[in-house]
Amino acid sequence: MASVPAKFDTLCIHAGQEPDPSSGAVMTPIVLASTFVQDGPGAHKGYDYSRAGNPTRTALEGCLAALEGAKHGIAFGSGCGATSTLLLGLKTGDHVLVGDDVYGGTFRIFDRVLKPFGVEATFMDMSSPAKVREAVRPNTKMLWVETPSNPMLKIFDIAAMAQIAKEKSLLLAVDNTFATPVLQNPLALGATAVVHSTTKYLNGHSDVVGGAIMTSDDALAERMHFLQKAVGAVPSPFDCYMVLRGLKTLGVRMRQHVKSAESLAHYLESHPQVKNVYYPGLVSHPGHALASKQMRAPGGMISVEIDGGLVAASAFLRAVRVFVCAESLGGVESLAEHPAIMTHASVPKEAREAVGIGDGLIRLSVGIEDEGDLRDDLDRGFAAAKAAG
Numbered sequence: 164m165a166s167v168p169a170k171f172d173t174l175c176i177h178a179g180q181e182p183d184p185s186s187g188a189v190m191t192p193i194v195l196a197s198t199f200v201q202d203g204p205g206a207h208k209g210y211d212y213s214r215a216g217n218p219t220r221t222a223l224e225g226c227l228a229a230l231e232g233a234k235h236g237i238a239f240g241s242g243c244g245a246t247s248t249l250l251l252g253l254k255t256g257d258h259v260l261v262g263d264d265v266y267g268g269t270f271r272i273f274d275r276v277l278k279p280f281g282v283e284a285t286f287m288d289m290s291s292p293a294k295v296r297e298a299v300r301p302n303t304k305m306l307w308v309e310t311p312s313n314p315m316l317k318i319f320d321i322a323a324m325a326q327i328a329k330e331k332s333l334l335l336a337v338d339n340t341f342a343t344p345v346l347q348n349p350l351a352l353g354a355t356a357v358v359h360s361t362t363k364y365l366n367g368h369s370d371v372v373g374g375a376i377m378t379s380d381d382a383l384a385e386r387m388h389f390l391q392k393a394v395g396a397v398p399s400p401f402d403c404y405m406v407l408r409g410l411k412t413l414g415v416r417m418r419q420h421v422k423s424a425e426s427l428a429h430y431l432e433s434h435p436q437v438k439n440v441y442y443p444g445l446v447s448h449p450g451h452a453l454a455s456k457q458m459r460a461p462g463g464m465i466s467v468e469i470d471g472g473l474v475a476a477s478a479f480l481r482a483v484r485v486f487v488c489a490e491s492l493g494g495v496e497s498l499a500e501h502p503a504i505m506t507h508a509s510v511p512k513e514a515r516e517a518v519g520i521g522d523g524l525i526r527l528s529v530g531i532e533d534e535g536d537l538r539d540d541l542d543r544g545f546a547a548a549k550a551a552g
């Protein structure tokens with residue numbers, strides 16, 4: 164496979180994977196061994212200890228790298244594990260510019276883990292590249308961009324951020340979890356590293372927690388491989404296998420996620436109980452033009468602010484039956500959640516409200532069930548919300 168030029172859907176199924184040389188097994192074996200035989204001290208077949216390297220993980224890392232058009236993929240035990248390992252490249256006194264709307268757990272890493280070590284983060288609306296350029300300080304080392312952002316679906320200009328990063332010698336990290344490489348390729352737009360929670364679309368079945376970093380920067384990859392081994396936030400071989408299995412259908416799944424999300428976003432926009440719909444595919448979305456340029460399609464995530472605040476939003480989330488009220492996203496099943504109480508509870512109320520995460524905001528991860536059933540389910544939610552108000 165490695166020597167054959169291939170398009171995305173083919174890479175999803177084959178990249179990083181060869182039939183097992185010892186048995187001919189077509190699907191990658193799950194190598195559970197924690198340790199590997201050495202003919203003599205140091206004389207091994209490429210693997211010595213599973214934290215340092217594992218054949219199932221190597222296959223996953225090869226596939227992930229190929230999908231992002233990267234030279235290197237480094238897999239982790241969670242998206243937060245990938246994020247924190249990448250941020251371990253920073254040291255006391257360093258400063259990072261971070262988008263003002265990021266996953267609550269990412270905010271928490273900056274605010275509660277790195278800050279006590281003297282690494283400072285400024286959270287800002289990155290919609291204006293000029294303002295980002297102005298905010299760079301002499302000690303700024305990194306730009307951290309999540310686009311589309313979680314949960315407000317803000318769109319930031321990756322190529323413009325890459326230009327600033329280049330001018331100021333910064334590392335540009337893009338969390339590509341919401342878009343996936345099906346819809347957006349940050350490395351091709353100039354990012355240094357891409358971060359994923361593979362828990363989401365890449366695995367796609369809500370049965371693994373995992374993460375990854377992809378980069379074509381050899382020195383950064385070497386450092387990340389070192390930290391992966393030294394810090395040890397590694398995924399299990401079984402989870403690597405599961406993500407590899409999920410990746411095979413990534414392209415097909417994303418096409419259906421997008422199709423249903425586009426349709427539901429339009430439906431929500433015209434609903435009388437809806438105050439605001441945040442979906443980059445809508446012309447009303449401030450990032451629509453940029454999303455149309457930067458992404459191949461607007462994705463499967465929608466946030467919606469409904470009338471009636473917390474009482475209505477709670478009633479809605481209790482009433483839906485096809486959408487499951489749960490954290491996370493990107494699985495084949497539809498999920499709905501309340502960011503202020505659930506995924507973004509670790510962000511202070513004022514910071515949440517400044518970006519629009521209010522009590523009436525519901526985030527939808529549109530799954531690949533029948534689109535009519537999903538629409539009926541939203542109606543069920545709206546009827547309950549109205550009755551509660």
Ligand code: P1T
Pocket residue numbers: 241242243244266268269309313338340341359360361362372373374490491492506
């Ligand atoms: O949950 P974990 O695999 O550690 O991934 C963290 C993470 C990183 N980046 C983004 C954009 C994310 O959305 C997440 C996890 N997000 C959720 C669990 C959620 O419901 O938003």
